[in-house]
Amino acid sequence: MGWYKHLSRRQFIQIGAAAAASGVSCNGPFASPWRFLTAAEARTLAAVVDQIIPPDHDPGADWARVVNYIDIQLCGPFTRWQNAYRDGLASIDRSSRAKYHRDFALLPSDQQFALLRAMESSEVSPDAWDRVSPAAFFDLLLNHAMQGFYGDSRHGGNRDHASWKMVGLSYPQIRGRQHYEPQNS
Amino acid sequence: MALKRVNAVVVGAGAGGGVVAKELACAGFTVALLERGKWYTAFDCRKDDLRNQRTTALGCAFGPDDERYRRVVVDAHGSQCIVRPSDSDYNNNAACVGGGTFSYGAMAWRFMEQDFQMRSIYGSVAGSTLDDWPITYNDLEPYYEKAEWEFGVSGDDSTNPFKAPRRKPLPMPPLPPSLEHTTLEAAAKRLGLHPFSIPMLRNTVPFNGRGPCMRCRWCVGFACEVDAKNGTHNTVIPKAIASGHCDLRTNSVVKEILTDARGRVTGVSYFDADNHLQEQPADLVIVSASATESARLLLNSKSPMYPNGVGNRYDWVGRNLQGHAYTGAMGLMDFDIFDDLGPGASLAISDYNHGNPGLVGGAVLCNEFIRLPIHAAFMPPPDVPRWGGAHKQYMRQFYKRSVIVMGPVQEMPVYDSRVQVDPLARDFWGIPVARLSGHRHPQDLVTAKYVAERAQEWLREAGATQTWLRLPGLDLSGGQHQAGTCRMGNDPKSSVVDTHCKVHDVDNLFVVDASVHVTNGGFNPVLTILANAYRVSDFLLKNWKPA
Numbered sequence: 028m029g030w031y032k033h034l035s036r037r038q039f040i041q042i043g044a045a046a047a048a049s050g051v052s053c054n055g056p057f058a059s060p061w062r063f064l065t066a067a068e069a070r071t072l073a074a075v076v077d078q079i080i081p082p083d084h085d086p087g088a089d090w091a092r093v094v095n096y097i098d099i100q101l102c103g104p105f106t107r108w109q110n111a112y113r114d115g116l117a118s119i120d121r122s123s124r125a126k127y128h129r130d131f132a133l134l135p136s137d138q139q140f141a142l143l144r145a146m147e148s149s150e151v152s153p154d155a156w157d158r159v160s161p162a163a164f165f166d167l168l169l170n171h172a173m174q175g176f177y178g179d180s181r182h183g184g185n186r187d188h189a190s191w192k193m194v195g196l197s198y199p200q201i202r203g204r205q206h207y208e209p210q211n212s
Numbered sequence: 213m214a215l216k217r218v219n220a221v222v223v224g225a226g227a228g229g230g231v232v233a234k235e236l237a238c239a240g241f242t243v244a245l246l247e248r249g250k251w252y253t254a255f256d257c258r259k260d261d262l263r264n265q266r267t268t269a270l271g272c273a274f275g276p277d278d279e280r281y282r283r284v285v286v287d288a289h290g291s292q293c294i295v296r297p298s299d300s301d302y303n304n305n306a307a308c309v310g311g312g313t314f315s316y317g318a319m320a321w322r323f324m325e326q327d328f329q330m331r332s333i334y335g336s337v338a339g340s341t342l343d344d345w346p347i348t349y350n351d352l353e354p355y356y357e358k359a360e361w362e363f364g365v366s367g368d369d370s371t372n373p374f375k376a377p378r379r380k381p382l383p384m385p386p387l388p389p390s391l392e393h394t395t396l397e398a399a400a401k402r403l404g405l406h407p408f409s410i411p412m413l414r415n416t417v418p419f420n421g422r423g424p425c426m427r428c429r430w431c432v433g434f435a436c437e438v439d440a441k442n443g444t445h446n447t448v449i450p451k452a453i454a455s456g457h458c459d460l461r462t463n464s465v466v467k468e469i470l471t472d473a474r475g476r477v478t479g480v481s482y483f484d485a486d487n488h489l490q491e492q493p494a495d496l497v498i499v500s501a502s503a504t505e506s507a508r509l510l511l512n513s514k515s516p517m518y519p520n521g522v523g524n525r526y527d528w529v530g531r532n533l534q535g536h537a538y539t540g541a542m543g544l545m546d547f548d549i550f551d552d553l554g555p556g557a558s559l560a561i562s563d564y565n566h567g568n569p570g571l572v573g574g575a576v577l578c579n580e581f582i583r584l585p586i587h588a589a590f591m592p593p594p595d596v597p598r599w600g601g602a603h604k605q606y607m608r609q610f611y612k613r614s615v616i617v618m619g620p621v622q623e624m625p626v627y628d629s630r631v632q633v634d635p636l637a638r639d640f641w642g643i644p645v646a647r648l649s650g651h652r653h654p655q656d657l658v659t660a661k662y663v664a665e666r667a668q669e670w671l672r673e674a675g676a677t678q679t680w681l682r683l684p685g686l687d688l689s690g691g692q693h694q695a696g697t698c699r700m701g702n703d704p705k706s707s708v709v710d711t712h713c714k715v716h717d718v719d720n721l722f723v724v725d726a727s728v729h730v731t732n733g734g735f736n737p738v739l740t741i742l743a744n745a746y747r748v749s750d751f752l753l754k755n756w757k758p759a
Contacts, residue, residue, distance in 0.1 A: 177585040194611035
């Protein structure tokens with residue numbers, strides 16, 4: 028996650044204004060069922076997170092609503108990564124089209140896997156990655172996918188506590204209160 | 213307009229400040245206890261694994277918040293970045309009543325006698341400002357005991373032959389052992405080591421009118437749902453308030469220590485809960501804001517008498533920033549060792565704190581607190597990829613089969629690892645932010661590797677079928693064990709405060725937190741902060757009178 032910290036001082040001093048004027052909306056783009064993501068971005072992201080945590084005899088990240096988790100957080104604590112997602116998801120599809128002539132979500136699984144491995148190790152063609160670092164964006168996606176899958180369901184992912192059931196943790200907890208804020212979903 | 217004068221202002225209601233506020237207020241001093249955060253209670257326990265003090269993916273549950281706070285961090289290549297409290301390199305400590313003691317794991321270590329005499333025992337270390345404390349273990353012993361009994365500590369260190377002498381046992385027994393505890397204990401004994409139950413600021417039986425630990429999975433980083441963890445927020449601070457002499461003001465952010473033309477401290481200025489600047493006159497000011505924030509406050513308090521910040525005549529404020537280089541090993545068992553009995557950490561060995569061949573100091577080794585799935589996901593073995601089907605299979609197969617043994621390496625203080633104030637960046641209130649720079653001493657990594665290999669041997673003896681080391685890096689230390697930035701010493705030219713934690717060239721300004729630690733032990737530092745705060749309080753009560 029190298030890029031986001033290297034804001035200039037001018038940007039820092041203007042941090043409040045910048046957030047308001049970044050030109051992205053959390054009311055949802057027109058005709059998208061999501062808060063921040065466009066329908067196309069959500070489709071690409073779903074394919075990415077399902078490579079990071081693929082479905083097998085237990086649910087994968089897409090089923091567990093990891094995209095929902097990320098979409099919610101992009102309008103909250105992840106606001107600072109809105110541009111990274113907008114640019115990064117576009118770059119994934121540009122990379123995919125340049126190499127395989129199709130959008131990422133339409134690739135067979137082995138090609139999706141290969142492209143993400145190339146991103147992780149910065150071995151993708153830089154042409155599609157003029158705005159964000161592929162390795163840094165991959166790390167961001169990896170962190171957020173793990174959070175959405177293994178973290179608490181109250182934040183919109185880990186549907187039906189799928190990951191906790193998978194590792195064998197009892198849910199709900201036997202000891203203690205279930206004392207939550209209303210779940211975002 | 214200035215507020216009504218008080219005898220003492222205490223800046224920060226964490227470990228150090230909570231104790232001083234209580235001791236002074238209960239002796240009749242009028243005290244203004246200023247805390248930048250809020251006062252949370254057990255009912256604020258959310259068990260949110262993505263938003264707490266240890267996993268800050270969605271923010272720090274108990275402060276500081278990402279909206280108003282910033283720091284500047286300078287990396288090894290000299291490039292500087294602005295970071296938020298939820299970023300790991302912010303080196304955050306909680307900002308709330310109780311400070312770190314509200315949500316910590318609550319290990320209650322006494323440092324060993326050697327930990328106060330590192331220079332005398334080990335000699336000088338090139339590239340380090342390693343030195344002795346100007347006080348000894350014996351000076352602190354009565355106050356360690358006072359902290360253990362007033363706060364409440366459980367555990368049993370009677371089988372630890374390396375511990376410093378204690379006059380009184382701990383007030384509460386340890387929790388019944390988990391499967392991990394008994395497995396590791398037997399293995400340690402087979403290896404000829406000396407395992408014992410970790411002292412913890414945790415009720416295991418009813419104590420101080422509160423119940424015992426219910427052994428849940430969410431301990432370090434979280435509020436305790438049943439109020440069984442003992443911090444200043446549920447022990448000394450309520451007593452301070454009950455005395456009628458302590459005014460706790462939350463959401464109060466101190467801007468500056470005020471001084472007069474003769475250099476005496478006259479009080480502090482702070483932003484109140486409505487962000488209005490207030491002046492609080494006081495006879496005495498005690499700074500207990502954490503190693504980073506105490507140094508920042510001193511450096512931000514400039515006047516003609518103190519052009520480089522109060523207490524900073526010889527440029528020592530902010531230097532020697534240290535914490536702990538956590539080191540250890542992880543192992544996988546061929547059976548489910550996880551029995552869901554919190555807090556997880558329970559067993560320790562002190563065999564490797566000192567006397568390691570060719571090394572300077574060492575670390576206590578403990579089994580680790582329970583890892584939630586979100587933690588385990590980022591700790592696969594070296595031969596398992598970070599993601600994909602194999603990673604998922606690892607999680608499914610081994611979540612309940614992993615054990616971690618680790619410990620805090622006593623770090624060699626580095627003069628250039630430091631807190632400064634940034635010349636440009638400011639926080640929400642317009643106060644210059646802390647600027648962190650420097651790195652660990654290379655010796656820390658040597659010690660870390662040695663201790664980690666001992667942890668690995670222990671795990672193998674316990675039956676782990678696969679083990680691997682978890683080693684720290686050279687990056688700047690600090691974190692929740694941050695210490696060292698206002699060193700205690702006899703020589704004003706190479707320290708910031710004297711043996712009573714009074715700033716050398718100011719009569720009525722004290723620093724009481726881990727900032728004053730010359731070295732930080734191979735242990736979690738909180739009980740030493742509490743004990744030292746009691747010791748300084750005794751000095752204040754003997755030498756100052758409530759007006």
